[in-house]
Amino acid sequence: MFHNILITGGAGxxxxxxxxxxxxxxxxxxxxILDDFSSANFKNLKGFKGIVYSCDVSTDEVFFKIEDFKPDVIFHLASITDTTVTDQEYMMRRNVDGFKNVLExxxxxxSIVVYASSASVYGNVREKVPLKEDREKSPENVYAFSKYIMDNLAQEFAEKTSLKIVGVRYFNVYGPREAHxxxxxxxxxxxxxxxxxxxxxxxxxxxxxxxxxxYVKDAVDATILAAKAPRSTVYNVGSGEATSFNDVIKYLNQALGTDFEPEYFDCPYDFYQEYTQADMTKIKEELGFVxxxxxQRGIKEYVDILEGRINE
Incomplete structure (x- = not known):
C-alpha cells in the first residue's frame, strides 16, 4: 500500500x-504530479483529484516543489520523448540530469523509484528474435543514448544506496491520451x-x-507492478508479439468497418528499427505480469474509444 505517490510527467x-x-x-x-507541460495536456487529467504542479525536474525547483511531500514511491516518466531532437546537450540535461535529481x-x-526506460536502447536489431533485457545495447540516437545512460545511473545509484530502483523498458505503447x-x-x-x-x-x-x-493499459499495469519488484532491475514492457504494419492496417480496417489498401513509400530515415519484439519472460516470472x-483487441478498444462508442 502506497500512502504518498509522486508521478513526474503525470500529464503526459x-x-x-x-x-x-x-x-x-x-x-x-x-x-x-509534477509536469512542465512542454509535451503534455491538462485534458489528459480530467477526473484527477490530486495535486498538479508545473515543474521541470531537471532544475533545482523540484526539491522545493515537494519539500512537504514524502513519497513512498516515485514513478518517473518525465523526459524528452521526441526522438528527432538532435540537440545533445538539451536531451542529456533534461533526461539524465532530471533523473539524477529524482534519484536524489x-x-x-x-522512496522506491520506477522509471521509464526504452526499447530504443537495443538499437537496430538484425536478428528477428525476442529481445532479452541483458542483451548488448546499441543506442542509435541521443534519445536512446539518454535512456541507456539512465539505466547505468540507476544501477550505480541502487548499488551505492540500496534504494530499490526499477526500470520499465517500454516498447511501442499506444492508446488513449496520446493525441496531444x-x-x-x-x-x-x-x-x-x-x-x-x-x-x-x-x-x-x-x-x-x-x-x-x-496497449497503454497493459503498460500501466506493468509499471504499477514494477514497484513491487524483489530488487533493483529492469523489465521489458511489451506485448511479447511482433506485428507487421500491414496487419495493423488490417485490424484498423476491421475496427472501423473500412477496406483501405495501404499506400507504400520509401523510408526516409538512415536509422530505422525494422523489427522489435520483447522477451517478456523476466517480468512474467518475477512479477506474474501477462x-x-x-x-487486435487493443486496436478495437482504442478505436471504440476514439469513435465514442465506449468510455475510457
Whole structure:
C-alpha cells in the first residue's frame, strides 16, 4: 500500500493513464504530479483529484516543489520523448540530469523509484528474435543514448544506496491520451487519423516491418507492478508479439468497418528499427505480469474509444 505517490510527467501519455489508474486502485493515497507541460495536456487529467504542479525536474525547483511531500514511491516518466531532437546537450540535461535529481529526492525520502526506460536502447536489431533485457545495447540516437545512460545511473545509484530502483523498458505503447503528441503519437493513432479522414494509410515499403505494440493499459499495469519488484532491475514492457504494419492496417480496417489498401513509400530515415519484439519472460516470472491485450483487441478498444462508442 502506497500512502504518498509522486508521478513526474503525470500529464503526459503514459503518466496520465498511470495517475488515473493509481487513483482508482489506491483511493486513500495522496498523488502528486509534477509536469512542465512542454509535451503534455491538462485534458489528459480530467477526473484527477490530486495535486498538479508545473515543474521541470531537471532544475533545482523540484526539491522545493515537494519539500512537504514524502513519497513512498516515485514513478518517473518525465523526459524528452521526441526522438528527432538532435540537440545533445538539451536531451542529456533534461533526461539524465532530471533523473539524477529524482534519484536524489528518492534518497532523501527513502522512496522506491520506477522509471521509464526504452526499447530504443537495443538499437537496430538484425536478428528477428525476442529481445532479452541483458542483451548488448546499441543506442542509435541521443534519445536512446539518454535512456541507456539512465539505466547505468540507476544501477550505480541502487548499488551505492540500496534504494530499490526499477526500470520499465517500454516498447511501442499506444492508446488513449496520446493525441496531444501530434506527429509523435503512435503509428496506430496516425494511421487511424488517415483512415478516418478517408485517406489510404501510408506506410514504408512494403509494410512487413514488425513492431512490438503494447496497449497503454497493459503498460500501466506493468509499471504499477514494477514497484513491487524483489530488487533493483529492469523489465521489458511489451506485448511479447511482433506485428507487421500491414496487419495493423488490417485490424484498423476491421475496427472501423473500412477496406483501405495501404499506400507504400520509401523510408526516409538512415536509422530505422525494422523489427522489435520483447522477451517478456523476466517480468512474467518475477512479477506474474501477462499482457491482457492482443494487438487486435487493443486496436478495437482504442478505436471504440476514439469513435465514442465506449468510455475510457
Amino acid at each position: 501519455f503514459i503518466g496520465s493513464n498511470l495517475a488515473l489508474k493509481l487513483q482508482k486502485e489506491y483511493p486513500n493515497s495522496k498523488i502528486l 529526492l528518492a534518497y532523501d525520502n527513502e 503528441k501530434g506527429k509523435f503519437a503512435s503509428m496506430i493513432y496516425q494511421l487511424y487519423l488517415q483512415m478516418k479522414s478517408g485517406q489510404r494509410p501510408r506506410i514504408f515499403k512494403w509494410g512487413e516491418q514488425k513492431r512490438d505494440f503494447v 499482457p491482457r491485450y492482443s494487438i
